[in-house]
Structures are given as structure tokens and as C-alpha cells.
Amino acid sequence: MNRLNNTFATHPATQPLYLSAPDAVTLVRRLGLKNCITGIVVHIRADFLRWLDFDKSARVANHSQDGVIELMPISDDTAYSFKYVNGHPKNTAIGLSTVMAFGVLADVATGAPTLVSELTLTTAMRTAATSALAAQTLARPNSRVMALIGNGAQSEFQAIAFQHLLGIDTLRLFDIDPQATAKLVANLSSSGLKLQVCASTAEAVKGADIVTTVTADKACATIVSADMLAPGMHINAVGGDCPGKTELAAGVLAAAKVFVEFTPQTRVEGDIQQMPADFAVTELWEVLSGTRTGRDNDDQITVFDSVGFALEDFSALRFMHEAALAQGLGERLALIPHMADPKNLFGTLLQTTVKPALRQGSSAVCA
Amino acid sequence: MNRLNNTFATHPATQPLYLSAPDAVTLVRRLGLKNCITGIVVHIRADFLRWLDFDKSARVANHSQDGVIELMPISDDTAYSFKYVNGHPKNTAIGLSTVMAFGVLADVATGAPTLVSELTLTTAMRTAATSALAAQTLARPNSRVMALIGNGAQSEFQAIAFQHLLGIDTLRLFDIDPQATAKLVANLSSSGLKLQVCASTAEAVKGADIVTTVTADKACATIVSADMLAPGMHINAVGGDCPGKTELAAGVLAAAKVFVEFTPQTRVEGDIQQMPADFAVTELWEVLSGTRTGRDNDDQITVFDSVGFALEDFSALRFMHEAALAQGLGERLALIPHMADPKNLFGTLLQTTVKPALRQGSSAVCA
Structure with a gap:
């Protein structure tokens, strides 16, 4: 055992x-x-x-x-x-x-x-937990509808986290793979969430209070573009998390107030890798601690450019x-x-040959 | 099991x-x-x-x-x-x-x-293996006597490696802790090595072809100073391996041809952290591959400033x-x-509740 x-x-x-x-x-x-x-x-x-x-x-x-x-x-x-x-x-x-x-x-x-x-x-849980914590801090308090773009391994964890920690009651779903969406729908059929399968990202985002992107391709992609935005949206961008892998158009970032976990890492890995090195960002811990403001008004678009940080x-x-x-x-x-003597590593090799009596009860170390 | x-x-x-x-x-x-x-x-x-x-x-x-x-x-x-x-x-x-x-x-x-x-x-073995490989490449071929300064956990592994891979037959031993030396002597009593316990580093180094330093204090120490050197010595400096932790006096390095594993790491962690950033070093792989020369003559003092590299x-x-x-x-x-479906991580949480029949024979996953 x-x-x-x-x-x-x-x-x-x-x-x-x-x-x-x-x-x-x-x-x-x-x-x-x-x-x-x-x-x-x-x-x-x-x-x-x-x-x-x-x-x-x-x-x-x-x-x-x-x-x-x-x-x-x-x-x-x-x-x-x-x-x-x-x-x-x-x-x-x-x-x-x-x-x-x-x-x-x-x-x-x-x-x-x-x-x-x-x-x-555990990573799936902590990523969803971090997303929910950021959204609790940054999204409009009355957010009820979330677009969930990318319905892969991480998606249900995001759904459950936002349902229970944000009060999300409706998911608008899109994935380029319809089977992924079907899997999510089956997995969450008894969750109490209202599940709306959409034909495109644009359709899913329409009317959403929160937009969560959890796509997995290792490529610069434009999942969300500026024309999809509506005032007051919170965008929880989870999938753009390494160099050359982004989900948001630069116009989305330019139109939003952007929050990150650990700036030096996000500048390299996050969606803001597309932006100039001095593009303004606020670290989430600063908002949590009251050092800096989060959302400034109900019309502001907020982006949590999440890459996943070691502290989580x-x-x-x-x-x-x-x-x-x-x-x-x-x-x-x-x-x-x-x-027995930590300075005597070599002794571990001698032990049983020098003192065979010690071998009793420790068969795993017998040669 | x-x-x-x-x-x-x-x-x-x-x-x-x-x-x-x-x-x-x-x-x-x-x-x-x-x-x-x-x-x-x-x-x-x-x-x-x-x-x-x-x-x-x-x-x-x-x-x-x-x-x-x-x-x-x-x-x-x-x-x-x-x-x-x-x-x-x-x-x-x-x-x-x-x-x-x-x-x-x-x-x-x-x-x-x-x-x-x-x-x-395994680290003790690979450190000794790396030291022996470097010494095979850099020490005088007729080296028979090794000073072993620091008689802690790593010391016997160095002794065995140099005995069998270099032909060392005599060890001159010193440690500030006499009990460490006594432990080494006991461990290697049947090794066939001639063991000479010395009262100081200077005494141990005297007459040695190779000097191995494997001390453990996290401090800048001068274990070996320039006045201890003799022509043709090879110094295998193992213990100076992080910022603020050195074993060799700067004069030893200045008097020697210095070899390292991976220069960017050794500049920060090795004994050469004491030297200017452009202090000349040769990487061991360059000598092994014939790209650069190792020891240039029998009188040259060679230093292997070993810090332990990931490749080992x-x-x-x-x-x-x-x-x-x-x-x-x-x-x-x-x-x-x-x-069963790698995109369905969430499904692992549902499995036994949705299909209880699957739980048979897998008691470890039953809640």
C-alpha cells in the first residue's frame, strides 16, 4: 500500500x-x-x-x-x-x-x-476560481448572462464557478467543434443553468454581461473583436496565455480597462503581448487590496487578461x-x-551489507 | 501496491x-x-x-x-x-x-x-560523475593523489568516482568537522584507497595532483588560496555553487585556466562570481568536442568551477x-x-454518479 x-x-x-x-x-x-x-x-x-x-x-x-x-x-x-x-x-x-x-x-x-x-x-478549478474572483471584483454586480467561447476541458469549471460565485444563470455557448458544446450541454444539463447554443462567437456574445474565452489553439486568433463589444461588458480572457497565443483583437484591449495577474508575465504571455510595452494595466491584487480602482462605471468595458500565475x-x-x-x-x-546521519548519504548504500540484521522488515531495500 | x-x-x-x-x-x-x-x-x-x-x-x-x-x-x-x-x-x-x-x-x-x-x-552520483569526466579531460593523466576538502555527504562519491575513473589511489582528507572525516574513513575503509587524514586544507593540498573541494557552508569562504597551488594541479571546485557561496580565492582563479559547465549560470553561481564579467572561461563541452583546448601543458593549473547543470x-x-x-x-x-474523452475533464467528476456500475473494481475513486 x-x-x-x-x-x-x-x-x-x-x-x-x-x-x-x-x-x-x-x-x-x-x-x-x-x-x-x-x-x-x-x-x-x-x-x-x-x-x-x-x-x-x-x-x-x-x-x-x-x-x-x-x-x-x-x-x-x-x-x-x-x-x-x-x-x-x-x-x-x-x-x-x-x-x-x-x-x-x-x-x-x-x-x-x-x-x-x-x-x-486542480488547475481547472483554480483557473475558474481566479476568473470568478476577478469577475466578482470587476464585472457589473447584476451580471446574469455569460458567453462561454470554447467549450473544452476548462469550460464547465468556468460555468460552475460563475454560476455559484457571480450569480450567472444563462450561458451562451460557442465552440468551433459542435461536439465540444454538446459535451458541455450534457455535463451541465442538471446544473440549473440555462444553456443557449449559438452558431458563432458574435451570436454568443450578443447580450452577454460577461464574455469568457477559453479556447486552446496555440495561435494568435481573434476570437473576440471590437465590433462585438457592448458597454459594461466584462471579458474574462483565459485562453490567450503564451507567446503567440491570443484571443482578443487589439481593438478590444484598446477599448477596455485591462487587468492582469502579474504584469511581467502577462506582457509576454497574455493578450496584451499585442500592445506596446507601456500599455496601461492594473494588477488584480491592487484592486482587491483597494490600492487601485477596478471598474470605474457601469459602461466601462473591463478585460481580465488571465494567463495563470504561480500564486494561484x-x-x-x-x-x-x-x-x-x-x-x-x-x-x-x-x-x-x-x-540516521544526514551527512552520511554514502552510508545508505552500505547499511544492509555492513549490518545485515538491519534488513529485517525492510525488504524493499534488499538487493 | x-x-x-x-x-x-x-x-x-x-x-x-x-x-x-x-x-x-x-x-x-x-x-x-x-x-x-x-x-x-x-x-x-x-x-x-x-x-x-x-x-x-x-x-x-x-x-x-x-x-x-x-x-x-x-x-x-x-x-x-x-x-x-x-x-x-x-x-x-x-x-x-x-x-x-x-x-x-x-x-x-x-x-x-x-x-x-x-x-x-542520484545527484551525488551525477556530481561525482561530472567531476570525474572533467578531470579525465583536464587533469594530468598520471594523477594519483587527490586532496578531498569537505568530507560530507558528497565526499565518498567523489572518492569512488576518482578512484575508478581517474586512477586516484591516495586521498588526503580535511574537514573542519573531524567527525565528518572519521565517517569518510570508516565508509571507505575497504575501498582500497589510501586515506591520509590531514590537519588543515594546506596540509591536505600539499603534494596533491587533484584538489577536490566539496564544502557546504552558504558563505564566501576561502578554502583554497593561491599559496597552496603547485604547478600542474587540477582543482575540482564543487562546493561553490550559488550566489555568495565560493571556495576559491580570486588568486587561484587568476592563476589558472578555468573551465565551466554553462557560462551564464556559472557567472552567477560559481567561484568566478568573484571575477569580472569578461573573465575568460572555457565550457567543458567545448573541450570534450575538440572545439577548444583543455589543459595546455603539464604545469598549467586547471580549475573546474562546477556548479551543477541541468543537463547532468x-x-x-x-x-x-x-x-x-x-x-x-x-x-x-x-x-x-x-x-475516455480528454476534452471532458469535468466528466471525471460525474462518472461514478452518472454510471455507478463503472465503480466496480475502482474503490479508490468512490466518494
């Missing part, structure tokens, strides 16, 4: 909790998706409010022909996290997800990992860690050797 | 091999430390010879009061790896290693992780992966959800 043994498992700091994908699904089923997203929003808000406590950096990306693999580290004085995440749009053709992720929490004081967790499901994964991992411990889910991994 | 289930484990790309610390110890005991280090040298040499194939970057470090946590990613056209590694010198006081590490291999074409492995033991971990992880598969070691982790 678990992969520890007497030689290696005696120091708790060497045994990170392992939360597998099945365990994460169990956790979300037990607590409910709505409650998990809400819990993650609480954590993200709290962490954004102490923004200056974090050692932040833009993510490190290795680009290849068909995709990208990224590492997203962040830390405060006590905790460290990173996420591993890929983006490979062609994966779905071979039965794999476009986005797969896992992450780690660690103790800053010692460097010891404390959690190794799936982050594919930090917050989500902490939520999942706490929830998994509370639910008794997960196992321990012997990822780090534990040594 | 393993953490897979019917719902999540049907696509091999979602099941990375997990090589725990006990499994890595088993592997090294089975194959022998000498053979593992030699195997890693073969991999590192082969990868250094195709240096230009790699997407390289300096590591990403989060520094804190007592230590540092780093991520070290690298990739070629087909494989990606990263290492997580900390450096916390005070850890040994609470029974933890100064350095703890784990790493991941992934498939560049899909972004799917293929291996999650311990890297604490890439090579070591590939060796360990191949060896673990060949030995049937390790288990599979359900780190990534597998979905």
Missing part, C-alpha cells in the same frame, strides 16, 4: 503526501466542485491580499514544435510551491489532455517537499493539501532518503 | 514510473556504485557532445534566510527533465540532509511525465530510468487523470 520502509521513513519531512488524480477526484466528489472552487477562491483572495510577501517570477517555459512545458515556482517566508504544466493542443487526437499538470508544496525552512499532487483537475497554484495546492489531510486522503512517498 | 485504478490508468502516458529513494538504493546496490557512476559518465559525455541540441537556461532559485530551493529544467527535441533541489546547511542539525532532490523526465511531444524519481542519491541531471535521470526499467524496479503513479 505505501512505499516506505524502516530505513527511509522515520523522518516526517522526508515523506511528502502524495495526492493522486483519483484521490483528487474523490476529494472533489466528497466536498462538491462548487465548494472546492469556493475554497480555492478564499485561498487565492487571501494570498493576493499579501501579494508583496511572495518571491515571484515569470514561469520558465520550454517550447517545442507542438507545445510547451512550463515550471511555475513561487514562495513566501514559510511555503514554496511549483507547478509543472504542459500545453499540447494536438494531444486530444491521441487520447491525452491538452493540459496535464502536477505540483509540489515544500517547506521553505528546510527545503523538504510536503505535498506531491496532481494538478490537472500555490493557493490551490494549499487548499487541496489541507482538504486531503482533513479527509484522510493520499499516501506518503519515500521520495527523499532518510538517514 | 500500486495506486492506479480502472478509470485512470489505461493510457500509459498518464502513468509515470516512480523511483523512490529505497528503489534507487536497491538499484545502486544491485549494479554497484562504481558502475552507476560510470554509466552516468557515459550518458553525460554523450549529452555534452550534443550540447547545441539542448534548450538550456540557468536554474530558477528561490532564496530564503537559511537556504535555497531551485528548479533546473532542460530539454532536447524529444525529452525534457527538471530537478527540484534545495540547499539548507542547517538541516543536518535537525536530522535532515543539506541537499534533497527529486526530478522528472517528460516526453516533449506530449508533455506527459515519464519518470518521477528521487534525486538525492537529464543524463543521470535517463540512466536511472533505463536501469530501473531493466531491473524491474519502481512503480507507476496515477499522477495525471486519464479520461
Whole structure:
């Protein structure tokens, strides 16, 4: 059942909790998706409010022909996290997800990992949580209708988050792949949301209070153009999130007040990569903390140019860690050797040959 | 025994091999430390010879009061790896290693992780392998006596690597902590190496062909000063490996021909951080490939200013992966959800409630 043994498992700091994908699904089923997203929003808000406590950096990306693999580290004085995440749009053709992720929490004081967790499901929740948090802050309070452009893996999470955290009651749906929309409709048939399938982005956007774009192609695309805009709209632009990948026409950005997570990263990865380097943006944490204003009036168009920032994964991992411990889910991994004398790493190789008696009960280390 | 289930484990790309610390110890005991280090040298040499194939970057470090946590990613056209590694010198006081590490291999074409492995033991082997490879290239061929300054966790691995790959037969030992030296002497008592315990660095260095420094304090220290040098020495400086942490006096570097792994990283982290930005260095891969010369004559002093580069971990992880598969070691982790329809992540949350019959045989996903 678990992969520890007497030689290696005696120091708790060497045994990170392992939360597998099945365990994460169990956790979300037990607590409910709505409650998990809400819990993650609480954590993200709290962490954004102490923004200056974090050692932040833009993510490190290795680009290849068909995709990208990224590492997203962040830390405060006590905790460290990173996420591993890929983006490979062609994966779905071979039965794999476009986005797969896992992450780690660690103790800053010692460097010891404390959690190794799936982050594919959790990323979907934290992205929806961040979008909802931004919209709570930036959209008109009476927003009820949301256009949802791109009906892939992330879309239902956005729908559930906006239903429960914003009061959205109607979704206007469009995807270039009608099967994706059909899947969303089937998945959300008992959600209580009114689902309106549209024939184009322009049709879906018409009459929407909020426009959420979660498309996945790795290309500069114009999903939303300026002529689709109506006064007071909030645009939650989630899919334009790496260099060469955008969703909004430059005219949309020019017509709007634009909000971002972490400016240095968004200038490279976000929709604003199309704009001059001095294009004015406001960071979300500044609005949350009251340092800067959000929406200035009901007619203003607001854009949340979301690319996904490491702090959101930090917050989500902490939520999942706490929830998994509370639910008794997960196992321990012997990822780090534990040594009787930590200066004696070489001794781990000698132990059983020098003192065979110690091998009793630790068959996994016998050669 | 393993953490897979019917719902999540049907696509091999979602099941990375997990090589725990006990499994890595088993592997090294089975194959022998000498053979593992030699195997890693073969991999590192082969990868250094195709240096230009790699997407390289300096590591990403989060520094804190007592230590540092780093991520070290690298990739070629087909494989990606990263290492997580900390450096916390005070850890040994609470029974933890100064350095703890784990790493991941992934498939560049899909972004799917293929291996999650311990890297604490493996880092010790790859560091020794890199040192030996550099010394094979740079030290005088008739080198027999090595001073080993710093007798901590890394020291025995250096000793074994230099014994078997360089022909070193005598070690001159010094550590500010006599217990560390006593531990090394005990560990290597049956190695066949002649072990000479010395009272100071200066005494240990006297008469040495090669000087290896593997000290761990996070501070600028002068372990080796210019007055200790003798013509023809090769200095293998391993411990000076992050900003503010050096081992060699500037005069040592000025008197020597200096070789590095990856210049942009070493300028920040290596002993040459003390020198001007245009201080001349040669990259090891250039010497291995014949592009530039190594040692120019028997009297020249050579310094390998080693900081540890991501490519070495890439090579070591590939060796360990191949060896673990060949030995049937390790288990599979359900780190990534597998979905019947990869665009339907949300569906993983509905599955058992919509179709309870599917729950049979997959108790881990039942809420």
C-alpha cells in the first residue's frame, strides 16, 4: 500500500503526501466542485491580499514544435510551491489532455517537499476560481448572462464557478467543434443553468454581461473583436496565455480597462503581448487590496487578461493539501532518503551489507 | 501496491514510473556504485557532445534566510527533465540532509511525465560523475593523489568516482568537522584507497595532483588560496555553487585556466562570481568536442568551477530510468487523470454518479 520502509521513513519531512488524480477526484466528489472552487477562491483572495510577501517570477517555459512545458515556482517566508504544466493542443487526437499538470508544496525552512499532487483537475478549478474572483471584483454586480467561447476541458469549471460565485444563470455557448458544446450541454444539463447554443462567437456574445474565452489553439486568433463589444461588458480572457497565443483583437484591449495577474508575465504571455510595452494595466491584487480602482462605471468595458500565475497554484495546492489531510486522503512517498546521519548519504548504500540484521522488515531495500 | 485504478490508468502516458529513494538504493546496490557512476559518465559525455541540441537556461532559485530551493529544467527535441533541489546547511542539525532532490523526465511531444524519481542519491552520483569526466579531460593523466576538502555527504562519491575513473589511489582528507572525516574513513575503509587524514586544507593540498573541494557552508569562504597551488594541479571546485557561496580565492582563479559547465549560470553561481564579467572561461563541452583546448601543458593549473547543470541531471535521470526499467524496479503513479474523452475533464467528476456500475473494481475513486 505505501512505499516506505524502516530505513527511509522515520523522518516526517522526508515523506511528502502524495495526492493522486483519483484521490483528487474523490476529494472533489466528497466536498462538491462548487465548494472546492469556493475554497480555492478564499485561498487565492487571501494570498493576493499579501501579494508583496511572495518571491515571484515569470514561469520558465520550454517550447517545442507542438507545445510547451512550463515550471511555475513561487514562495513566501514559510511555503514554496511549483507547478509543472504542459500545453499540447494536438494531444486530444491521441487520447491525452491538452493540459496535464502536477505540483509540489515544500517547506521553505528546510527545503523538504510536503505535498506531491496532481494538478490537472486542480488547475481547472483554480483557473475558474481566479476568473470568478476577478469577475466578482470587476464585472457589473447584476451580471446574469455569460458567453462561454470554447467549450473544452476548462469550460464547465468556468460555468460552475460563475454560476455559484457571480450569480450567472444563462450561458451562451460557442465552440468551433459542435461536439465540444454538446459535451458541455450534457455535463451541465442538471446544473440549473440555462444553456443557449449559438452558431458563432458574435451570436454568443450578443447580450452577454460577461464574455469568457477559453479556447486552446496555440495561435494568435481573434476570437473576440471590437465590433462585438457592448458597454459594461466584462471579458474574462483565459485562453490567450503564451507567446503567440491570443484571443482578443487589439481593438478590444484598446477599448477596455485591462487587468492582469502579474504584469511581467502577462506582457509576454497574455493578450496584451499585442500592445506596446507601456500599455496601461492594473494588477488584480491592487484592486482587491483597494490600492487601485477596478471598474470605474457601469459602461466601462473591463478585460481580465488571465494567463495563470504561480500564486494561484500555490493557493490551490494549499487548499487541496489541507482538504486531503482533513479527509484522510493520499499516501506518503519515500521520495527523499532518510538517514540516521544526514551527512552520511554514502552510508545508505552500505547499511544492509555492513549490518545485515538491519534488513529485517525492510525488504524493499534488499538487493 | 500500486495506486492506479480502472478509470485512470489505461493510457500509459498518464502513468509515470516512480523511483523512490529505497528503489534507487536497491538499484545502486544491485549494479554497484562504481558502475552507476560510470554509466552516468557515459550518458553525460554523450549529452555534452550534443550540447547545441539542448534548450538550456540557468536554474530558477528561490532564496530564503537559511537556504535555497531551485528548479533546473532542460530539454532536447524529444525529452525534457527538471530537478527540484534545495540547499539548507542547517538541516543536518535537525536530522535532515543539506541537499534533497527529486526530478522528472517528460516526453516533449506530449508533455506527459515519464519518470518521477528521487534525486538525492542520484545527484551525488551525477556530481561525482561530472567531476570525474572533467578531470579525465583536464587533469594530468598520471594523477594519483587527490586532496578531498569537505568530507560530507558528497565526499565518498567523489572518492569512488576518482578512484575508478581517474586512477586516484591516495586521498588526503580535511574537514573542519573531524567527525565528518572519521565517517569518510570508516565508509571507505575497504575501498582500497589510501586515506591520509590531514590537519588543515594546506596540509591536505600539499603534494596533491587533484584538489577536490566539496564544502557546504552558504558563505564566501576561502578554502583554497593561491599559496597552496603547485604547478600542474587540477582543482575540482564543487562546493561553490550559488550566489555568495565560493571556495576559491580570486588568486587561484587568476592563476589558472578555468573551465565551466554553462557560462551564464556559472557567472552567477560559481567561484568566478568573484571575477569580472569578461573573465575568460572555457565550457567543458567545448573541450570534450575538440572545439577548444583543455589543459595546455603539464604545469598549467586547471580549475573546474562546477556548479551543477541541468543537463547532468537529464543524463543521470535517463540512466536511472533505463536501469530501473531493466531491473524491474519502481512503480507507476496515477499522477495525471486519464479520461475516455480528454476534452471532458469535468466528466471525471460525474462518472461514478452518472454510471455507478463503472465503480466496480475502482474503490479508490468512490466518494
